Amino acid sequence: MNISLSDKIKKEIDSIKSKFPDDQNKSSIIESLLIIQHENNGYLTNELIESLADYLNVQKIDVYEVATFYSMFSLKPIGKNIISVCTNVSCMLRNSDQIVNYIEKKLKVKIGESTKDNKFYLKDEMECLAACNGAPMMQVNHINYENLTYEKIDKILDGIKDD
Amino acid sequence: MIKVCTQTFGHKNPSSIDTYIKLGGYSAWKKIITEKTSKSEIINTVKESQLKGKGGAGFLTGLKWSFISPNDSQKYLVCNSDESEPGTCKDRDILRYNPHSVIEGMLIACYAIGASVGYNYLRGEFIGDQWNVTNNAIKEAYDQKLIGTNILESNISIDIIPLIGAGAYIVGEETAMLESIEGKRGMPRIKPPFPAVQGLYGKPTIINNTETLSSIPYIIKNGTDWYKNLGEGDSHGVKMFCMSGHLTKPNVIEAPLGTRFSKLLDECGGVLDNKKLKAVIPGGSSVPVVKGEVIMDTPMDYEPLMKIGTMLGSGGVIVMDESTCMVSVLERISRFYYAESCGQCTPCREGTGWLYKTLVKIRSGHGSQSDLDLLNRVANQIEGHCICALGDAAAMPVKSFLTNFWNEFEYFVEKKQSMII
Amino acid sequence: MHIYINDTKYEVSENDTIIQVADRNEIHIPRFCYHKRLSIVASCRMCLVDVEGAKYPQPACSTLVRDGMKVNTTNTSASQAQKNTMEFLLINHPLDCPICDQAGECELQDVSLEHGDYKSAYNEIKRTVIDKDIGDLVSTEMTRCIHCSRCVRFGEEVAGIKELGMTGRGEETKIETFINQGLSSQLSGNVIDLCPVGALNNSLYKYSARTWDLKQTSSISSNDCLGSNIFYHTYKDEIKRCIPKEDEEINLSWLSDNDRFGYEGIKSDDRILHPLIRRGDNLEKTDFNTISDYLIESLKLYSKKSCGIMSAQSSCEEMYLFQHLLRENNIGKIDHRSKECDFRYQKNFPTIPSFDIKLSEIKNLDNIIIIGTNVSKEFPILSIYFREAIKNNDTSIFSFATYEFEENFPLKKSHVLNSQELADCFNTSTTETNVDIDKTGNNLIILGPAISYLSNYSNILNNISRYAESNNMKLSLLGDQANTSGAWAMGIVPHRLPGGVAINKTDKSGNYELLSDTDDLLVIYNLEPEYDFSDDNKILEKLKKSKANIFFSSYMTESIKKYAHIVFPLSTQVESSGSYINTNKKLQQYEKIINPLGESKDGADILLTICNSFDSSLTHEGVKKSIRAILAKINVNNNFVQIANLDNVKNSNFLEKIVIRNPNSSNPTLRRCNSLLNTHDNDDYFSIPLDKTVSDNDKIILNENNNKLKLTIKQKKHAKPINTVLVKIGGTHKEKIGAYNTEVDL
Numbered sequence A: 001m002n003i004s005l006s007d008k009i010k011k012e013i014d015s016i017k018s019k020f021p022d023d024q025n026k027s028s029i030i031e032s033l034l035i036i037q038h039e040n041n042g043y044l045t046n047e048l049i050e051s052l053a054d055y056l057n058v059q060k061i062d063v064y065e066v067a068t069f070y071s072m073f074s075l076k077p078i079g080k081n082i083i084s085v086c087t088n089v090s091c092m093l094r095n096s097d098q099i100v101n102y103i104e105k106k107l108k109v110k111i112g113e114s115t116k117d118n119k120f121y122l123k124d125e126m127e128c129l130a131a132c133n134g135a136p137m138m139q140v141n142h143i144n145y146e147n148l149t150y151e152k153i154d155k156i157l158d159g160i161k162d163d
Numbered sequence B: 001m002i003k004v005c006t007q008t009f010g011h012k013n014p015s016s017i018d019t020y021i022k023l024g025g026y027s028a029w030k031k032i033i034t035e036k037t038s039k040s041e042i043i044n045t046v047k048e049s050q051l052k053g054k055g056g057a058g059f060l061t062g063l064k065w066s067f068i069s070p071n072d073s074q075k076y077l078v079c080n081s082d083e084s085e086p087g088t089c090k091d092r093d094i095l096r097y098n099p100h101s102v103i104e105g106m107l108i109a110c111y112a113i114g115a116s117v118g119y120n121y122l123r124g125e126f127i128g129d130q131w132n133v134t135n136n137a138i139k140e141a142y143d144q145k146l147i148g149t150n151i152l153e154s155n156i157s158i159d160i161i162p163l164i165g166a167g168a169y170i171v172g173e174e175t176a177m178l179e180s181i182e183g184k185r186g187m188p189r190i191k192p193p194f195p196a197v198q199g200l201y202g203k204p205t206i207i208n209n210t211e212t213l214s215s216i217p218y219i220i221k222n223g224t225d226w227y228k229n230l231g232e233g234d235s236h237g238v239k240m241f242c243m244s245g246h247l248t249k250p251n252v253i254e255a256p257l258g259t260r261f262s263k264l265l266d267e268c269g270g271v272l273d274n275k276k277l278k279a280v281i282p283g284g285s286s287v288p289v290v291k292g293e294v295i296m297d298t299p300m301d302y303e304p305l306m307k308i309g310t311m312l313g314s315g316g317v318i319v320m321d322e323s324t325c326m327v328s329v330l331e332r333i334s335r336f337y338y339a340e341s342c343g344q345c346t347p348c349r350e351g352t353g354w355l356y357k358t359l360v361k362i363r364s365g366h367g368s369q370s371d372l373d374l375l376n377r378v379a380n381q382i383e384g385h386c387i388c389a390l391g392d393a394a395a396m397p398v399k400s401f402l403t404n405f406w407n408e409f410e411y412f413v414e415k416k417q418s419m420i421i
Numbered sequence C: 001m002h003i004y005i006n007d008t009k010y011e012v013s014e015n016d017t018i019i020q021v022a023d024r025n026e027i028h029i030p031r032f033c034y035h036k037r038l039s040i041v042a043s044c045r046m047c048l049v050d051v052e053g054a055k056y057p058q059p060a061c062s063t064l065v066r067d068g069m070k071v072n073t074t075n076t077s078a079s080q081a082q083k084n085t086m087e088f089l090l091i092n093h094p095l096d097c098p099i100c101d102q103a104g105e106c107e108l109q110d111v112s113l114e115h116g117d118y119k120s121a122y123n124e125i126k127r128t129v130i131d132k133d134i135g136d137l138v139s140t141e142m143t144r145c146i147h148c149s150r151c152v153r154f155g156e157e158v159a160g161i162k163e164l165g166m167t168g169r170g171e172e173t174k175i176e177t178f179i180n181q182g183l184s185s186q187l188s189g190n191v192i193d194l195c196p197v198g199a200l201n202n203s204l205y206k207y208s209a210r211t212w213d214l215k216q217t218s219s220i221s222s223n224d225c226l227g228s229n230i231f232y233h234t235y236k237d238e239i240k241r242c243i244p245k246e247d248e249e250i251n252l253s254w255l256s257d258n259d260r261f262g263y264e265g266i267k268s269d270d271r272i273l274h275p276l277i278r279r280g281d282n283l284e285k286t287d288f289n290t291i292s293d294y295l296i297e298s299l300k301l302y303s304k305k306s307c308g309i310m311s312a313q314s315s316c317e318e319m320y321l322f323q324h325l326l327r328e329n330n331i332g333k334i335d336h337r338s339k340e341c342d343f344r345y346q347k348n349f350p351t352i353p354s355f356d357i358k359l360s361e362i363k364n365l366d367n368i369i370i371i372g373t374n375v376s377k378e379f380p381i382l383s384i385y386f387r388e389a390i391k392n393n394d395t396s397i398f399s400f401a402t403y404e405f406e407e408n409f410p411l412k413k414s415h416v417l418n419s420q421e422l423a424d425c426f427n428t429s430t431t432e433t434n435v436d437i438d439k440t441g442n443n444l445i446i447l448g449p450a451i452s453y454l455s456n457y458s459n460i461l462n463n464i465s466r467y468a469e470s471n472n473m474k475l476s477l478l479g480d481q482a483n484t485s486g487a488w489a490m491g492i493v494p495h496r497l498p499g500g501v502a503i504n505k506t507d508k509s510g511n512y513e514l515l516s517d518t519d520d521l522l523v524i525y526n527l528e529p530e531y532d533f534s535d536d537n538k539i540l541e542k543l544k545k546s547k548a549n550i551f552f553s554s555y556m557t558e559s560i561k562k563y564a565h566i567v568f569p570l571s572t573q574v575e576s577s578g579s580y581i582n583t584n585k586k587l588q589q590y591e592k593i594i595n596p597l598g599e600s601k602d603g604a605d606i607l608l609t610i611c612n613s614f615d616s617s618l619t620h621e622g623v624k625k626s627i628r629a630i631l632a633k634i635n636v637n638n639n640f641v642q643i644a645n646l647d648n649v650k651n652s653n654f655l656e657k658i659v660i661r662n663p664n665s666s667n668p669t670l671r672r673c674n675s676l677l678n679t680h681d682n683d684d685y686f687s688i689p690l691d692k693t694v695s696d697n698d699k700i701i702l703n704e705n706n707n708k709l710k711l712t713i714k715q716k717k718h719a720k721p722i723n724t725v726l727v728k729i730g731g732t733h734k735e736k737i738g739a740y741n742t743e744v745d746l
């Protein structure tokens, strides 16, 4: 059954809708999914997709198509804190692969997995995160950390509180 | 060094409207709305400045604007802040440190093409810093009545609206971006019709890169000659070069178009650890790689780079030293285009995977000589056969890596290991 | 303007694409994503051709012609490009042709034989896709999908409900529904035809034959009055599947699910396979002679008090012979309107009701008012034209109905009204507030069949006719069966002979009761008392009382078992030949597709044999000729039915009951198609107004016409229409539902 979206989310969606012409509700799908996902511990469920489709009065498959296309949407539960290490060319040239290895070992996960305590999710990031001059770099919860060293990584990850 | 799009960089509170205005910001916009400058005059100014789109294709911005129909129908402007081409990291700096130049550029562009709305589409991964700064800046500009309804009592109304993506390189392609704004999967459209005729929601639309739009206020303020003369030698204007890879000081440098590569290299403190320069990809990972010695003296501009078989692209200059295994680099690049294909065109959907899987095979020591020919053949079968240029972007690196470093690939398939130890 | 294709010059017009020119001139260009009735995406890259001056081959489907353009579809550049695309497509396509239903008609297989290399250089692991369940009609094998997106575009652009979508990205791109959702569109089967490979398959057909063994015969749909053109594919006297036959005036390239899958019911266990005669409590096998004699005997015996009711799904030939047989035997009470109860309009009704305008003209209308039909469910093909109108002309469509439903096209406004409100809102003498349209436009009113079941049908018809005429609008009447227009034209009404010739004998007041309880003989032809009559209580009562009940039927029902004296085993439409007159007054012939099951027989044959016993001059050929002659003489200008001095039969305060028949069960064969009933939303429910309550939760007792009616179906409540109880039901339901439209007590 449909779970309904919270009033807070609905209000946010309404303000997203106001960015677009009146008859273009589909346009609000992407940004709405982002806030819904954020509210739901970083992932989307079929129920949430359905609720958004109903709220925007668009077809469910339209929302689902979008949710499966963009890489920042997750359709399965993931760890609380998302770590994306850029491994694209510029970062690769500056040893990003070792950075990934280090984090894998440190958190005892493989890339693409979440830690047992569900605290971290080490995303298999395909994209270049557009900080090539700061390589190697990673994003933790969408904040950039550049010119990484192992010490820096320890400090950043250890600094993330349990709650 | 010259500063155009980077004017506010290094100032205190670079992104604030006060800083921007203190440096002369919004004067071009205010002048236009008070004098009600004619649209064609603005378009001509931009045309004559020879400003070329900074998103990758290098199309003349003024010319693009002139394609928009002059009638009164609804029109849109879209600023392409999707910056995702590997090796490119300039728009994020503009968005972080000089957001008002983008806003002012968008306002002027909207005015010139007759659009009442300008959307700035930021890639999803910018949802941290850049998204917040952009939203703040737009709010500041609204507060000062520089955007919105009846701007500064001029009877002109233009809205600038920030949008955010959710992770998809392909959305940087302009028609895919329109699809994405319409709330769909970012799948490029067939052209024609071009966006200037039928774009967002079917309405005439102009799409420009962030850096392109950020340059506009400065060109309007200082004039075409000023901008043209910023270039070196035969070149006109400036470009932001994203210097990354094996450099002592990787950096984003705004420099005159036509600046020699060697000079940019010097600016970055030379090759890391004083190693020998091996190869350079000068325009983001999709353009052909060239050998270091070939590019060293080349002026960094569209035509000279074409002459040496590559392109300026987005200005993402990826520098590789002698310790680089070209097979690994190509494998990485191929993985990217394989992962980012939108999936609609057969050659791209199936071919990018074929390229990547073949490269994985080679690099894991299971490749053969015939796989190298296969790579070339598959790349040729993709190139030019797709709706958008992602197919080409996947093919060009393969072809250029093989051409320039054939012996290294041959070595790998023969010896089952990299030539570089 | 002209272009050259393969060095031959062809005339073209400005907006032509290369592929359109090639198709017009029968130059074959392979394609997967292109379909002439869908938008162009140019994504499969199969149609690449060489265009002089272009660096790379260009997609023929999306490339517009230029004057003097030189195209080559077969030179090395073109054929190499096509071969390359094939190679890419086959990378991830399973090579399971031997077990694939599409084999033999697979566009991929064809093209691959023609253009591909036999051996692939691709040695990596192929992609496999896990299938989702999308219902009983369409089965999937998505690993075979080549992502041409025709099915997705069909849903969006033609069917109007997007159910299949493209998900994932890049190599992981998939075609699927959201979760395991069955397709619900009544046009869903079309994706089977559209799919160029064996990814979307016909469930009924699956694994049952090989395409090259099939025999193709054309036919006409028997499920709605549009008369879609179809092909049946048979193997060893068995229907394997049904596909659309292109018809630019009716179904274009499409078919409704009812038409495509509707033959499933003919294999029902209910089929009557022998002539039957009553012996005590039982019906026993007998021969045709015995029951024919019985019928002739009964006709003579009870000629004064007899009644012949025939389904309008019957062919014109059956109709002509049926009325001939009865009228020759002095039986005048002949009718096809078994679900109606208000006949006061009949004298003024057009000789042949019709849709009045060509379907292809719908796209030029400015406003359409639809009264009493859920078009996307009852007339799916028509809904395609409506969507086109909205796209083409921004047509405004308004709906008036007695219950709430969804359409697959946007409605400008929809009104849910009870029968009295319906009559009132088109009353030209009062101020109408409900219909707010620009009257100067090119406007059409469409009256759906369900309206005719209402007890104030004449009032509604009268008011709407006046409204339409005074506002210069056209009026279309949609029949409830495939041959409703034929039934009127063939004289299956008490007051008219074939061709609309009036019979003066019938009651002048217009008071006419189909089911009066004085009849001694009942001849019921292809109608099932439980499901096809305006009041099941009434017909069952009558059957109980009458002296002889003669049935012509394909299927056995409880009431036939109980009350029939004799039963003629009718073959179904696919086992017979004949003709229908569709809603555009077009006479369309259909042939026998398979042999009748058991001893069942084409109704026209049975009737002719009986007629020949007293009139040996009648022949099938003669009947056909008469039908054509009758039709040629009919001349109807409009559908307006204006009736003088009509009383209002309703008072607005009583609670009325309205029965809604599920569109997937409108005729005996359809109501036995389980896949259709399972796939589509065939919810049975009972709905009362919000302000009413019923005590018991799973049972409802209704009082109507001194009968108590007990219903044990799902209960719902509704805000509109007021003072109305709705009963929606379909299939071969077990419970009695009483009158279609009458006053009730809860």
Ligand SMILES: Cc1cc2nc3c(=O)[nH]c(=O)nc-3n(C[C@H](O)[C@H](O)[C@H](O)COP(=O)(O)O)c2cc1C
Pocket (backbone or CB within 6 Å): B052, B053, B054, B055, B056, B057, B058, B059, B061, B080, B081, B082, B083, B084, B085, B169, B170, B171, B172, B173, B174, B175, B207, B208, B209, B210, B212, B213, B388, B389, B390, B393
């Ligand atoms: C696959 C692909 C990705 C692209 N990504 C970007 C991008 O991230 N940012 C951008 O500005 N342009 C990108 N482009 C180029 C745009 O399509 C378009 O040419 C550009 O935004 C136009 O702006 P300009 O004329 O100001 O350069 C991309 C093109 C392709 C084919």
Ligand code: SF4
Pocket (backbone or CB within 6 Å): B170, B187, B188, B340, B341, B342, B343, B344, B345, B346, B348, B349, B386, B387, B388, B389, B390, B391
């Ligand atoms: S080339 Fe690739 S990314 Fe571009 S439209 Fe085609 S499938 Fe999509």
Ligand code: FES
Pocket (backbone or CB within 6 Å): C030, C031, C032, C033, C034, C041, C042, C043, C044, C045, C046, C047, C048, C059, C060, C061, C062
């Ligand atoms: S038919 Fe032309 S690209 Fe598919």
